[in-house]
Amino acid sequence: MCGIVGIVSEKAFSSRTLLERLKRLEYRGYDSYGVFDGREVRKRIGGIRVEGRGRSTAGIAHTRWATHGGVSERNAHPHLSCDGRIAIVHNGIIENYEEIKKDLVRKGHSFASETDSEVIAHLLEDLLRRRSIEEALPALIRALAGTFAVLIMIKGRDKIYAIKRDSPLVLGTADGRTILASDIYAFSDWTNRAAFFDNDEIAVVGPDGHRFFDRNGKRIRKPLRTFRWEEERTGKRRAKHYMLKEILEEPSVVRRLLFSLGHDQKPAFHKLLRLIRRSRKVIFASCGTSYHATLLGAYYLHQVGMEVQTLIASEFRHFAKVDRDTLIVAVSQSGETMDVIDALKYAQANGGRIVSIVNVPHSTIQRMSELSLNILAGPEICVASTKAFVNQAALLLKLAQAFGFKVNCDNLPDRIQTLFKARAKIKAIAERIARSKDAYIIGRGLTYPIAREIALKIKETSYIHAEGMMGGELKHGTIALIESGTPVVSLINNNDADIISNTKEVEARGAKIFILTNHPTLGGSEDTVHIKTGNDGKFGILAAVAGQLIAYYAADALGRPIDKPRNLAKSVTVK
Numbered sequence: 001m002c003g004i005v006g007i008v009s010e011k012a013f014s015s016r017t018l019l020e021r022l023k024r025l026e027y028r029g030y031d032s033y034g035v036f037d038g039r040e041v042r043k044r045i046g047g048i049r050v051e052g053r054g055r056s057t058a059g060i061a062h063t064r065w066a067t068h069g070g071v072s073e074r075n076a077h078p079h080l081s082c083d084g085r086i087a088i089v090h091n092g093i094i095e096n097y098e099e100i101k102k103d104l105v106r107k108g109h110s111f112a113s114e115t116d117s118e119v120i121a122h123l124l125e126d127l128l129r130r131r132s133i134e135e136a137l138p139a140l141i142r143a144l145a146g147t148f149a150v151l152i153m154i155k156g157r158d159k160i161y162a163i164k165r166d167s168p169l170v171l172g173t174a175d176g177r178t179i180l181a182s183d184i185y186a187f188s189d190w191t192n193r194a195a196f197f198d199n200d201e202i203a204v205v206g207p208d209g210h211r212f213f214d215r216n217g218k219r220i221r222k223p224l225r226t227f228r229w230e231e232e233r234t235g236k237r238r239a240k241h242y243m244l245k246e247i248l249e250e251p252s253v254v255r256r257l258l259f260s261l262g263h264d265q266k267p268a269f270h271k272l273l274r275l276i277r278r279s280r281k282v283i284f285a286s287c288g289t290s291y292h293a294t295l296l297g298a299y300y301l302h303q304v305g306m307e308v309q310t311l312i313a314s315e316f317r318h319f320a321k322v323d324r325d326t327l328i329v330a331v332s333q334s335g336e337t338m339d340v341i342d343a344l345k346y347a348q349a350n351g352g353r354i355v356s357i358v359n360v361p362h363s364t365i366q367r368m369s370e371l372s373l374n375i376l377a378g379p380e381i382c383v384a385s386t387k388a389f390v391n392q393a394a395l396l397l398k399l400a401q402a403f404g405f406k407v408n409c410d411n412l413p414d415r416i417q418t419l420f421k422a423r424a425k426i427k428a429i430a431e432r433i434a435r436s437k438d439a440y441i442i443g444r445g446l447t448y449p450i451a452r453e454i455a456l457k458i459k460e461t462s463y464i465h466a467e468g469m470m471g472g473e474l475k476h477g478t479i480a481l482i483e484s485g486t487p488v489v490s491l492i493n494n495n496d497a498d499i500i501s502n503t504k505e506v507e508a509r510g511a512k513i514f515i516l517t518n519h520p521t522l523g524g525s526e527d528t529v530h531i532k533t534g535n536d537g538k539f540g541i542l543a544a545v546a547g548q549l550i551a552y553y554a555a556d557a558l559g560r561p562i563d564k565p566r567n568l569a570k571s572v573t574v575k
């Protein structure tokens, strides 16, 4: 949540360059943005417009997802100190900002915004009255409680100072430029070399290069690492939205993952199998769409007699019993989700072992893990996760296969490609669902996690209220909401008699039924999508893809801002 970026360069660059980099982080927050080019601050409400002529050798910028204080120009970053000399951009939450603010107000500071972030600029100004910048930065880290990735500039100096705790921050170098950013996507088209900040570290970046320091101001060595982050082809290309582009990439990203699991990631994959075998208890920890992937993974593993637990990370500490024989498998696209990080800290404190399955390389969750597998979905720009879900699920299916689950994973990419041939029919179904204010998606067993995932996709992209349910649970309450014409999407795997009965129960109460099934003779022609696949678990993933398309076309029919839905952000770095 919130994206920050800063560039220091040997040669002058324009604000356009800075805004272009910021635009690549817009998926982290998009209610307002601002830049500081060493001379002046410019702020705007709304989406980032890449424009501006001013040139400088250093600049910082911020795209906001509001936490403290509403969406307004004065709450947008960068924030200035009282004397206007210090400019800062911040991602995170300063938990003790009220206390700091009170103290500074007593000393005569006046504040221009309602944010927690502004105190950072004022506090640094206060610290600099008695200290050099080298002494003030460690003091600033010590004084702040909470989470922060902060970039600081002082007027008249072509330097950026950076500090970080628990919010992501990376540094990349490319052709005489050093770039600091919330994540590698800000510069992954410039370089694949980066240094990843650990907590309470400081960096000083000038035209002559960068230096890292620890929280006491002692110089530390931090090597640049090479990362692999394959972009399919940048831009939306022919697809109208990133969401559609990313769905259409699914066959190729699944192929890439399957190849990698049999080649470069094979040793890590086998190590994961060993760790699972040796652990008395295995618990998945994740949020949102990633949680739905783990629910599907738990189903697959259960089919081969393995008992694994999956928990939503924000509730992990309330429901998980962790000890030294517990293996926690964190699953996260961004690798930065604060609720997951928090669950892992809790697990670590109780002696649990941490492994992870992530998309963004070298992300915090990956670095917290003793072993981590990459799902290799490449950059996912649409806020709603699609191709990452498919690759998470495909990896978990491979895992179950390694434990004895009978499935042919190799033809999954082709099966997804074949499903795309039904796009016109799926679109027609979506356009009918788009006319309703509510929708229900029902599944059982294999398709229960998918029902939840499809409902989440519909909610976040089209704003239609959607519930994803266990078919068996409907009659215990929710069926009261079914009226004449209420759309119900039923996910029927292989002629499952129970879900067919549940479908009939809602149909008898007037629901408009749509069916996604792999059974060739079920359902009517218009309202049923027949998905070609056998009874080997792949139907779950394929039904999810069909559901992603339903969500996409429903949102498009309603004219929603599909790639950046209201109130959301791609990387949820607050609790």
Ligand code: F6R
Pocket: 287, 288, 289, 290, 291, 331, 332, 333, 334, 335, 336, 337, 340, 383, 384, 385, 386, 456, 457, 460, 570, 571, 572
């Ligand atoms: C929904 C979506 C979110 C994320 C969730 C976890 O489309 O993208 O529900 O799945 O915020 O994010 P990661 O996977 O980055 O931990």
